[in-house]
Amino acid sequence: MARNASVQTKVGFTVLAWTVALLLFSPILWTIVTAFKTEAEAIATPPTFLPLTFTLDNFGDVQDRSDYIKHAWNSILVSVGSTLLGLVIAIPAAWSMAFAPTKRTKDILMWMLSTKMMPAVGVLIPIYLIFRDLRLLDTVHGLTIIMTLINLPIIIWMLYTYFKEIPVDILEAARMDGAELWNEIVHVLVPMAIPGIASTLLLNVILAWNEAFWTITLTSGRAGTLTAFISSFSSPQGLFLAKLSAASLLAIAPILLLGWFSQKQLVRGLTFGAVK
Amino acid sequence: MGSITLEHVNKSFGEVEIIPDISLEIEDGEFVVFVGPSGCGKSTLLRLIAGLEDTTSGHIKLDGEDVTGAPPARRGLAMVFQSYALYPHMSVRDNIAFPLKMAKMPQAEIDKKVEYAARTLNLGSYLDRRPRALSGGQRQRVAIGRAIVREPKAFLFDEPLSNLDAALRVNMRLEITELHQQLKTTMIYVTHDQVEAMTMADRIVVLNAGNVEQFGSPLELYKRPANRFVAGFIGSPKMNFVDGPEAEKHNAHSIGVRPEHFTLSTTAGAGQWAGTVNVAEQLGSDTFLHVEVEGLGLMTVRTDGEQTFRHGDKVYLTPDANRIYRFDAAGLALQD
Numbered sequence: 001m002a003r004n005a006s007v008q009t010k011v012g013f014t015v016l017a018w019t020v021a022l023l024l025f026s027p028i029l030w031t032i033v034t035a036f037k038t039e040a041e042a043i044a045t046p047p048t049f050l051p052l053t054f055t056l057d058n059f060g061d062v063q064d065r066s067d068y069i070k071h072a073w074n075s076i077l078v079s080v081g082s083t084l085l086g087l088v089i090a091i092p093a094a095w096s097m098a099f100a101p102t103k104r105t106k107d108i109l110m111w112m113l114s115t116k117m118m119p120a121v122g123v124l125i126p127i128y129l130i131f132r133d134l135r136l137l138d139t140v141h142g143l144t145i146i147m148t149l150i151n152l153p154i155i156i157w158m159l160y161t162y163f164k165e166i167p168v169d170i171l172e173a174a175r176m177d178g179a180e181l182w183n184e185i186v187h188v189l190v191p192m193a194i195p196g197i198a199s200t201l202l203l204n205v206i207l208a209w210n211e212a213f214w215t216i217t218l219t220s221g222r223a224g225t226l227t228a229f230i231s232s233f234s235s236p237q238g239l240f241l242a243k244l245s246a247a248s249l250l251a252i253a254p255i256l257l258l259g260w261f262s263q264k265q266l267v268r269g270l271t272f273g274a275v276k
Numbered sequence: 277m278g279s280i281t282l283e284h285v286n287k288s289f290g291e292v293e294i295i296p297d298i299s300l301e302i303e304d305g306e307f308v309v310f311v312g313p314s315g316c317g318k319s320t321l322l323r324l325i326a327g328l329e330d331t332t333s334g335h336i337k338l339d340g341e342d343v344t345g346a347p348p349a350r351r352g353l354a355m356v357f358q359s360y361a362l363y364p365h366m367s368v369r370d371n372i373a374f375p376l377k378m379a380k381m382p383q384a385e386i387d388k389k390v391e392y393a394a395r396t397l398n399l400g401s402y403l404d405r406r407p408r409a410l411s412g413g414q415r416q417r418v419a420i421g422r423a424i425v426r427e428p429k430a431f432l433f434d435e436p437l438s439n440l441d442a443a444l445r446v447n448m449r450l451e452i453t454e455l456h457q458q459l460k461t462t463m464i465y466v467t468h469d470q471v472e473a474m475t476m477a478d479r480i481v482v483l484n485a486g487n488v489e490q491f492g493s494p495l496e497l498y499k500r501p502a503n504r505f506v507a508g509f510i511g512s513p514k515m516n517f518v519d520g521p522e523a524e525k526h527n528a529h530s531i532g533v534r535p536e537h538f539t540l541s542t543t544a545g546a547g548q549w550a551g552t553v554n555v556a557e558q559l560g561s562d563t564f565l566h567v568e569v570e571g572l573g574l575m576t577v578r579t580d581g582e583q584t585f586r587h588g589d590k591v592y593l594t595p596d597a598n599r600i601y602r603f604d605a606a607g608l609a610l611q612d
């Protein structure tokens with residue numbers, strides 16, 4: 001029986017699993033450790049693993065040079081703002097696709113998804129020109145708009161999948177009970193879809209937080225987010241590994257914490273349809 | 277008030293015509309049952325009245341006012357669904373209060389009405405539970421409570437009892453009938469159970485393939501079915517039909533005899549038709565005999581439960597001459 005696997009097999013698999021996990025995690029671990037080293041030690045050969053001289057100077061330098069707080073604030077504004085804006089557009093869209101489908105609904109869903117298959121650089125020039133002419137370059141609201149548009153297909157798809165699980169009878173009951181569309185969505189659909197909406201929200205905050213292509217190309221100083229902040233440290237003026245690591249750590253820490261605290265919700269939401 | 281008028285209502289889903297042309301007049305305070313085989317369009321017709329589906333053509337009027345294009349929320353009707361369709365995220369109290377909240381009623385008045393509905397339906401001790409913590413029968417009561425608090429113009433029921441077990445079904449059937457007597461509000465009730473139809477209805481609409489076969493009181497349908505379909509559908513067990521020479525003796529294309537309209541004898545020759553008992557279903561009060569009649573085929577005969585029958589017993593049947601139903605070639609009932 002497979003369940004009575006010998007002790008050796010169990011130990012073997014455990015070691016293997018840990019090895020793979022550590023291998024995958026090692027770059028992040030390396031970044032974390034390096035952030036606390038001096039610049040000299042960061043490039044020392046042979047490299048040290050734990051810092052010989054533990055220092056927090058890198059974090060101070062990083063804040064002085066590039067204003068971490070401002071970038072972090074921009075990241076929060078853009079990721080949360082674009083997700084909320086996306087939800088406001090996507091909830092009615094997913095409602096209509098799930099509960100009032102037409103012959104073309106499936107095609108529209110596929111078409112929306114297909115936009116995600118296109119490489120972003122493909123539309124770089126037109127978007128850049130539009131942003132320049134509308135004076136949206138290097139603005140937080142411009143970035144929020146583009147981030148909303150980028151993630152909208154995913155938000156709609158996810159919500160559509162969750163909404164499909166909700167029995168249409170219950171929405172019809174609400175209509176019979178005198179609920180107009182707005183009340184039907186606010187009092188019945190949304191509360192019933194809270195787990196799905198929460199997962200969608202979390203995933204999209206994470207995606208928007210980590211998005212680098214558009215945030216780097218469409219911002220310079222004012223509206224830069226944390227991804228732009230990291231990239232500013234890998235500039236050719238000289239590679240400061242320890243500072244780059246400190247910057248990266250500062251940039252990913254909030255989202256890692258968010259992911260860590262919400263992992264139950266994320267997993268539950270992402271497997272919502274599968275388990276039922 | 278709650279009179280409902282359908283004028284030449286037609287409904288198609290894409291190319292498929294589900295309801296070709298229905299006109300009906302339902303009077304205020306009536307209990308009307310839509311009955312018919314599965315897929316005949318009962319639910320569709322009910323949903324058209326509710327406003328959950330749009331008519332393809334034709335008009336629907338409530339109290340004389342044309343509501344054909346009006347959304348369900350504006351029609352002032354209440355519906356009880358087969359699946360109960362309670363709001364799972366709300367307590368029983370909030371479920372019942374929901375339509376009142378939508379009507380923007382003051383909270384004090386809402387509380388009063390919810391308490392009253394809960395008392396009427398014996399829901400008092402469940403008010404703070406979620407629907408998932410209720411049994412099927414309790415859920416159905418909550419669904420009815422949610423429907424009555426708003427004092428709608430009419431109630432629409434779509435097979436509300438079909439998810440309940442047999443005993444509970446009989447109970448709820450009585451409760452709904454009592455509710456109707458108490459409220460005197462128009463009710464339209466969809467079922468494919470003809471016992472429910474016969475026992476609850478003031479008038480029954482028999483539907484078949486999207487057409488009204490007959491609209492009349494239960495006894496009218498039983499005594500004077502308009503055609504073979506209604507004759508076969510109303511009455512339990514089903515009417516027996518005979519074609520051919522035996523029917524021609526009565527100047528008809530086919531004749532029908534209900535199982536309860538036979539005189540049964542075991543004395544040789546003491547009957548018009550001779551047959552052999554195939555299966556005897558003994559219910560105690562009655563016995564249903566499935567008799568293989570020579571030259572005519574299988575017939576169901578109802579007899580009292582006094583005598584026992586066995587497979588292979590010889591019996592002699594005489595149809596009650598005054599209660600033979602006659603039909604023409606198109607299946608329409610022939611008048612005497």
Ligand SMILES: Nc1ncnc2c1ncn2[C@@H]1O[C@H](COP(=O)(O)OP(=O)(O)OP(=O)(O)O)[C@@H](O)[C@H]1O
Pocket residue numbers: 289294312313314315316317318319320321468
């Ligand atoms: N939304 C729809 N799209 C296409 N066809 C539909 C739709 N709803 C119902 N139909 C079809 O209309 C016909 C009538 O359906 P309806 O649900 O009214 O039947 P019913 O008499 O209520 O049957 P049952 O007793 O099984 O509930 C069926 O053939 C069904 O397949």
Ligand SMILES: [Mg+2]
Pocket residue numbers: 318319320
């Ligand atoms: Mg139905």
